Amino acid sequence: MKTIKMRIELTSEQRKVVDHNIDANRFVYNSMITACKIVYHTTGHLPTVFDLNKLGTQMRHNHGYIGSAYSTTLNATSKRVIKACEKTLGGKRHKGERKAESTAEEDPQEPNCSAHFPRYRPKGSFSSFTYPSPNDFSVVTERRKGKKRRYLRLGKVPGLVRCYNQSTKIEGRVKTCTVKRKDMGSYHQYYACITYETEPPVKDETPLPPVAVDVGVSNIAALSTKKTYPNDHIFRTYKKKLAKLQRQLSRALYGSPGYRKIQNRIDHLYEKINNHRKNNIELISSEIAKNFSVIVMEDLSVNSLRKISKNRTMTNGYNDASLGLLRKRITDKASSAGHDVILVDPRDTSQLCSSCGTKVPKDLSVRTHVCPCCGYVEDRDVNSCYNMLQLAGLIGVIWLDPPALLPHREQNNQTPEEECAGTTV
Numbered sequence: 381m382k383t384i385k386m387r388i389e390l391t392s393e394q395r396k397v398v399d400h401n402i403d404a405n406r407f408v409y410n411s412m413i414t415a416c417k418i419v420y421h422t423t424g425h426l427p428t429v430f431d432l433n434k435l436g437t438q439m440r441h442n443h444g445y446i447g448s449a450y451s452t453t454l455n456a457t458s459k460r461v462i463k464a465c466e467k468t469l470g471g472k473r474h475k476g477e478r479k480a481e482s483t484a485e486e487d488p489q490e491p492n493c494s495a496h497f498p499r500y501r502p503k504g505s506f507s508s509f510t511y512p513s514p515n516d517f518s519v520v521t522e523r524r525k526g527k528k529r530r531y532l533r534l535g536k537v538p539g540l541v542r543c544y545n546q547s548t549k550i551e552g553r554v555k556t557c558t559v560k561r562k563d564m565g566s567y568h569q570y571y572a573c574i575t576y577e578t579e580p581p582v583k584d585e586t587p588l589p590p591v592a593v594d595v596g597v598s599n600i601a602a603l604s605t606k607k608t609y610p611n612d613h614i615f616r617t618y619k620k621k622l623a624k625l626q627r628q629l630s631r632a633l634y635g636s637p638g639y640r641k642i643q644n645r646i647d648h649l650y651e652k653i654n655n656h657r658k659n660n661i662e663l664i665s666s667e668i669a670k671n672f673s674v675i676v677m678e679d680l681s682v683n684s685l686r687k688i689s690k691n692r693t694m695t696n697g698y699n700d701a702s703l704g705l706l707r708k709r710i711t712d713k714a715s716s717a718g719h720d721v722i723l724v725d726p727r728d729t730s731q732l733c734s735s736c737g738t739k740v741p742k743d744l745s746v747r748t749h750v751c752p753c754c755g756y757v758e759d760r761d762v763n764s765c766y767n768m769l770q771l772a773g774l775i776g777v778i779w780l781d782p783p784a785l786l787p788h789r790e791q792n793n794q795t796p797e798e799e800c801a802g803t804t805v
């Protein structure tokens with residue numbers, strides 16, 4: 381399954397229909413959450429999607445406003461409600477409520493009173509709806525002014541909808557279409573996300589080398605081929621401009637035209653920074669996924685990484701590096717190209733010496749690895765990459781000729797500790 385996201389341009393009539401659909405779906409979403417709460421507190425379990433669909437149909441008959449919305453989009457919303465409820469009920473909860481949960485789990489008959497449900501969506505925070513089947517929409521190609529152009533036909537939306545992204549092809553059977561609205565301050569942007577089925581990727585037979593990717597703040601990614609992608613710290617570039625605008629905003633009268641104008645400028649600046657970060661990630665991930673057949677990465681949670689960040693500058697650096705997104709994009713692109721991704725344990729990868737295996741503790745600010753036992757000197761991130769390759773069992777296999785790797789261990793069959801003791805004494 382693949383998804384293509386493209387911006388769509390709506391006429392004023394079409395915009396009315398889409399906005400109405402979004403608002404009706406929001407109303408149904410909130411009502412269904414209430415229904416889930418009532419059912420859960422009386423019976424101890426959630427209603428099924430079928431039950432919620434029935435409720436949606438009833439609402440469509442009783443409310444004229446919801447009745448004029450596209451019916452199957454409400455069914456997609458009921459699925460969304462169930463998914464959201466399952467996530468909040470089974471997922472993380474607030475620290476204080478952990479005790480209450482455990483007692484409720486012991487007694488399955490008693491419904492959990494402190495259970496968390498998804499929050500109600502106010503106007504503006506709910507901005508999408510889904511056409512769940514290919515009968516509700518279609519992708520049309522028409523010739524206009526001598527050029528073939530792609531259009532969308534959406535349920536209840538009058539006429540054809542113009543699309544921006546014409547170059548990316550949709551190869552395969554379309555499945556669903558989600559229409560999204562993005563608030564840009566003074567106007568809205570609309571997007572259509574079309575999912576379509578593709579054939580499973582053919583395993584690439586051309587011999588490509590394996591690689592280890594070490595992610596971090598100063599280098600977004602460092603490869604075992606010694607190539608590094610430095611962090612350009614885009615936030616620093618716009619920091620002063622942003623601060624100036626924030627100052628202006630604080631002086632403006634809330635709600636006045638001037639206030640909205642400055643708010644728009646700030647929104648656009650944040651948008652620009654985000655787009656820059658996303659573009660960086662796309663470029664890096666596609667280069668890595670295309671050129672290597674086996675990609676070794678650390679299995680680390682980005683949230684825990686962010687927690688060790690010492691100050692605001694470092695946190696901004698983490699945001700600029702977008703490490704979670706990078707890992708996701710590399711995994712996605714590699715799987716669609718038929719390449720493998722191996723996740724290894726991240727413990728001590730940057731502390732161990734890749735040549736002799738001795739633990740060399742070093743701070744985050746130390747960028748070069750110097751081993752006191754064997755004298756091996758290497759860039760910190762590249763050393764960590766070699767360790768990851770060893771963990772994945774790929775060292776010394778094919779194509780790789782690690783320059784100064786493992787000579788010590790092969791020559792004298794000592795354990796690292798013995799070897800180290802021998803040299804220091």
Ligand SMILES: [Zn+2]
Nearest residue numbers: 733736751754
């Ligand atoms: Zn060493």
